Amino acid sequence: MGSLWTALEPLLPKVQKPARYIGLEDGSQRPDPQPGQVGWLMMYPDTYEIGLPNQGLQILYEIVNERPDAYAERSYAPWVDLEALMRQRNVPLFSVDTHRAAADFDLIAFNLSAELTYTNVLNCVDLAGVPVRSADRRAEHPLVAVGGHCTYNPEPIADFVDIVVLGDGEEVVSEITEVVREWKTGGRTDGSRENVLRALAQVPGVYVPSLYDAEFDGERLVGIFPRFPDVPEIVEKRTIADLGQWPYPRNQLVPLTEVVHDRLNVEVFRGCTRGCRFCQAGMITRPVRERPAEQVRSMVQSGLRRTGYDEVALTSLSTADFSGIEAVVADTVNDPLNCGQVSVSLPSLRVDAFTVGVAAQIQKARRTGLTFAPEAGTWRMRQVINKLIREEDLYGAVESAYSQGWRRMKLYFLTGLPTETDEDTLGIAELAKNCVELGRAHHKNPSVTVSLGGFVPKPFTPFQWFGQNTPVELQRKIGLVRDATKHSKGVQLKWHDPKATLIEGIMSRGDRRLCPVIEDVWRHGGTFQEWSEHFDHRLWVDTMAAHGLSVDWYVHRHRTEDEVFGWDHLSAGLHRDFLWQDWRDALDHLGLEDCRWTPCYDCGACTGYGIEHVVASAVPPAGGSQGTGQDRSSGGDVPVRLGVKPIAVGAP
Amino acid sequence: MTAPVPFRIRVRFSKLGKVRFLGHRDLARVWERALRKAALPVAYSEGFSPRPRLSFGLALSTAYESLGEYLDIDTWEMWPDLAAVPGRLSACLPEGIDVTAACAVSRSEPSLQQAVTSCTWLIDIVDISAADLGAVVDRALAAPTLMLERERKGNTVTDDLRPQVVALDVVGPTPTGARLHAELGTQPRTLRPSELLAALEPPLEEALVSRTHQWTTSDGARREILPLDATHPMHVGERAS
Numbered sequence: 001m002g003s004l005w006t007a008l009e010p011l012l013p014k015v016q017k018p019a020r021y022i023g024l025e026d027g028s029q030r031p032d033p034q035p036g037q038v039g040w041l042m043m044y045p046d047t048y049e050i051g052l053p054n055q056g057l058q059i060l061y062e063i064v065n066e067r068p069d070a071y072a073e074r075s076y077a078p079w080v081d082l083e084a085l086m087r088q089r090n091v092p093l094f095s096v097d098t099h100r101a102a103a104d105f106d107l108i109a110f111n112l113s114a115e116l117t118y119t120n121v122l123n124c125v126d127l128a129g130v131p132v133r134s135a136d137r138r139a140e141h142p143l144v145a146v147g148g149h150c151t152y153n154p155e156p157i158a159d160f161v162d163i164v165v166l167g168d169g170e171e172v173v174s175e176i177t178e179v180v181r182e183w184k185t186g187g188r189t190d191g192s193r194e195n196v197l198r199a200l201a202q203v204p205g206v207y208v209p210s211l212y213d214a215e216f217d218g219e220r221l222v223g224i225f226p227r228f229p230d231v232p233e234i235v236e237k238r239t240i241a242d243l244g245q246w247p248y249p250r251n252q253l254v255p256l257t258e259v260v261h262d263r264l265n266v267e268v269f270r271g272c273t274r275g276c277r278f279c280q281a282g283m284i285t286r287p288v289r290e291r292p293a294e295q296v297r298s299m300v301q302s303g304l305r306r307t308g309y310d311e312v313a314l315t316s317l318s319t320a321d322f323s324g325i326e327a328v329v330a331d332t333v334n335d336p337l338n339c340g341q342v343s344v345s346l347p348s349l350r351v352d353a354f355t356v357g358v359a360a361q362i363q364k365a366r367r368t369g370l371t372f373a374p375e376a377g378t379w380r381m382r383q384v385i386n387k388l389i390r391e392e393d394l395y396g397a398v399e400s401a402y403s404q405g406w407r408r409m410k411l412y413f414l415t416g417l418p419t420e421t422d423e424d425t426l427g428i429a430e431l432a433k434n435c436v437e438l439g440r441a442h443h444k445n446p447s448v449t450v451s452l453g454g455f456v457p458k459p460f461t462p463f464q465w466f467g468q469n470t471p472v473e474l475q476r477k478i479g480l481v482r483d484a485t486k487h488s489k490g491v492q493l494k495w496h497d498p499k500a501t502l503i504e505g506i507m508s509r510g511d512r513r514l515c516p517v518i519e520d521v522w523r524h525g526g527t528f529q530e531w532s533e534h535f536d537h538r539l540w541v542d543t544m545a546a547h548g549l550s551v552d553w554y555v556h557r558h559r560t561e562d563e564v565f566g567w568d569h570l571s572a573g574l575h576r577d578f579l580w581q582d583w584r585d586a587l588d589h590l591g592l593e594d595c596r597w598t599p600c601y602d603c604g605a606c607t608g609y610g611i612e613h614v615v616a617s618a619v620p621p622a623g624g625s626q627g628t629g630q631d632r633s634s635g636g637d638v639p640v641r642l643g644v645k646p647i648a649v650g651a652p
Numbered sequence: 653m654t655a656p657v658p659f660r661i662r663v664r665f666s667k668l669g670k671v672r673f674l675g676h677r678d679l680a681r682v683w684e685r686a687l688r689k690a691a692l693p694v695a696y697s698e699g700f701s702p703r704p705r706l707s708f709g710l711a712l713s714t715a716y717e718s719l720g721e722y723l724d725i726d727t728w729e730m731w732p733d734l735a736a737v738p739g740r741l742s743a744c745l746p747e748g749i750d751v752t753a754a755c756a757v758s759r760s761e762p763s764l765q766q767a768v769t770s771c772t773w774l775i776d777i778v779d780i781s782a783a784d785l786g787a788v789v790d791r792a793l794a795a796p797t798l799m800l801e802r803e804r805k806g807n808t809v810t811d812d813l814r815p816q817v818v819a820l821d822v823v824g825p826t827p828t829g830a831r832l833h834a835e836l837g838t839q840p841r842t843l844r845p846s847e848l849l850a851a852l853e854p855p856l857e858e859a860l861v862s863r864t865h866q867w868t869t870s871d872g873a874r875r876e877i878l879p880l881d882a883t884h885p886m887h888v889g890e891r892a893s
């Protein structure tokens with residue numbers, strides 16, 4: 001197991017950003033593997049700059065390295081320039097920690113956060129010298145594992161991965177390690193691969209696609225069924241009950257070269273119950289589990305000292321909802337050891353004046369820009385998606401931000417939402433223009449950037465039945481907003497390529513029949529599809545056609561209540577009838593309160609697993625109405641349904 | 653107007669091994685974090701986004717190694733115990749970057765950019781014998797001029813590099829080729845090893861390049877930017893792998 005460094009070193013002067021490949025980060029480890037130890041290669045299937053900050057991989061990297069019977073290193077997809085040289089000189093994929101060959105590890109574990117990285121997964125496996133199809137792998141090959149949000153529908157990559165891990169990885173990573181250690185101790189003999197996969201299928205949260213058959217009746221999926229009686233019919237996600245028991249990463253990696261989110265990141269809670277209906281992350285990570293404020297404080301303090309960062313982000317899906325937010329922020333900013341040079345960022349701002357107040361307290365030095373996500377342009381549309389921000393909340397937040405010195409705002413919106421009319425779409429332009437007007441009272445050149453994304457329905461959300469808009473329709477809607485803001489000084493419009501949205505849509509709710517499509521796209525050079533300069537829409541569409549698959553059927557078709565989904569054999573805890581009822585409620589413009597502060601709706605995320613919310617405060621946060629409808633004193637026009645929801649009985 | 657910052661610390665450091673692939677901009681950020689980690693006070697620039705007041709000398713190309721890089725750090729408070737500073741900073745810097753000297757310098761001293769007059773380089777060339785390399789060097793030194801065409805601000809200009817070649821000789825063979833030793837002038841503009849190699853006959857391609865010294869001239873004599881007696885012993889006698 002020698003180092004590949006001497007083979008790699010002469011290639012590095014010839015490539016862009018060679019520091020991506022050298023390791024040496026503060027917090028990185030250089031394991032010295034002992035016989036019998038289980039080796040994990042934690043891999044992000046995109047560039048170092050995107051992959052290094054991934055907190056999930058960093059957490060698992062530390063947990064595995066704390067085990068006496070295992071070690072972990074990291075790897076990222078080499079950029080196309082280095083890949084070409086590696087292929088030319090027969091240098092295989094390597095870890096950045098010790099430059100060990102990827103194929104020398106027992107597991108290559110990918111984090112999957114975006115559908116367009118699937119072809120990169122194949123490319124990395126191939127660069128490692130491992131067969132891309134799991135059926136072609138033998139005892140000497142590593143196991144290919146995937147985790148992360150995209151694994152809630154792993155069927156499009158079912159043929160390429162050995163194991164899929166659902167949910168929080170903190171506990172299950174050790175359980176998998178133990179099974180793989182047994183396999184190693186047994187000598188990884190010929191034919192033992194099937195046995196270890198069978199054993200792994202017994203670990204809760206682990207799905208082994210090769211142990212299931214997908215049955216089709218014409219185009220329709222009949223179901224995905226275990227091939228053996230000991231293999232579970234339904235694989236449940238894993239959920240850690242208490243984030244406070246997992247103060248990871250303890251030693252966040254500090255890269256030498258600039259990456260995205262290049263700052264200390266401290267996760268303040270996991271899960272979200274605001275119930276935004278388009279948001280898969282919110283649905284699949286329930287319930288809310290807060291980190292004790294005291295632990296957040298000490299992670300911030302020791303992290304800043306250790307890393308030398310001058311910025312810390314308090315991360316979660318909605319950080320202003322964290323019970324201890326004000327105190328933690330004040331303590332960080334006022335810590336004399338930080339000499340006033342530390343700034344705190346809240347990557348997910350809530351849209352209200354309270355949040356801006358907190359932001360003002362912390363961004364004393366650098367008041368550059370603020371980002372809000374109203375997501376939709378009219379109240380009607382926001383009722384449908386259950387993001388119950390009133391216009392006055394947005395204007396209050398924006399007014400407060402302008403008056404406190406910010407000059408630039410960024411507003412995130414989705415288009416192509418269920419029931420969206422042109423009036424809703426044009427509402428986006430209206431909101432943006434009004435925000436600029438508010439700014440004029442404070443600044444000469446206020447600016448609002450509207451970022452418009454095309455909506456992709458995701459599994460395990462109430463919108464999983466919805467037929468995604470076509471690229472033509474999305475482009476038309478983008479055009480509406482563009483035309484409506486063309487002459488408005490101060491409004492900038494940015495949008496996500498509707499063609500990329502289409503391809504994401506194919507995979508988001510796709511099934512196993514897409515595997516050959518993904519393989520073909522990869523074989524024709526379709527890697528780094530997240531990058532606009534490499535994204536090849538035609539290649540995807542043509543490959544779908546070549547395999548006789550209809551894009552329309554996968555993406556644009558509305559699905560019926562009785563349709564069997566390719567993820568029905570997986571579970572995020574959420575009851576399907578809860579989601580269906582929520583879908584019906586969406587169409588009726590009915591909002592749903594945050595269950596942190598109301599009675600439980602029995603969505604299944606807690607009730608199914610015997611866990612509950614871990615929230616320090618029994619009352620909703622001060623200020624806004626976003627998602628909670630709490631601010632009844634000043635509005636009262638938020639139609640929320642109280643009490644336990646009636647559970648509709650779904651058709652069989 | 654801003655009051656002048658009263659103190660300036662000049663440090664010398666190495667950049668060896670894997671870390672040689674770190675670019676200049678990234679190196680600056682690594683230094684900013686290291687100073688915060690070491691809790692050494694640094695003056696910040698004024699304005700919208702204050703940055704620590706650091707000035708690096710002549711930029712080192714990415715992938716070059718060095719035994720002699722320099723950095724000036726402005727501070728409102730003199731650092732205590734300068735003798736302990738190299739160890740304290742090295743502990744906060746990545747492997748391969750070690751601080752080998754730290755001195756207070758007067759604010760009236762010229763900046764590093766102005767002070768450096770030449771640099772000494774070791775340049776590895778692969779697939780060439782020491783004798784062949786010697787012949788190339790002899791030809792270059794015997795010629796009255798050493799012309800190189802290069803792009804500058806969108807125009808093609810032809811320069812004579814010869815006046816900036818202070819010294820050029822062959823050190824000897826290496827396992828893969830041979831090694832050149834060169835002292836190249838930096839005023840009015842820096843002559844880079846790659847430019848020198850491009851002007852040779854035939855043009856050569858560099859493998860590993862190391863900067864070993866940066867020189868200044870005072871009272872007609874050449875000396876290192878930080879005088880050796882002001883430094884801690886350099887532990888970096890040979891190149892890290």
Ligand code: SF4
Nearest residue numbers: 595600601602603606
């Ligand atoms: S089970 Fe009840 S309390 Fe838990 S997330 Fe679902 S609705 Fe909320």
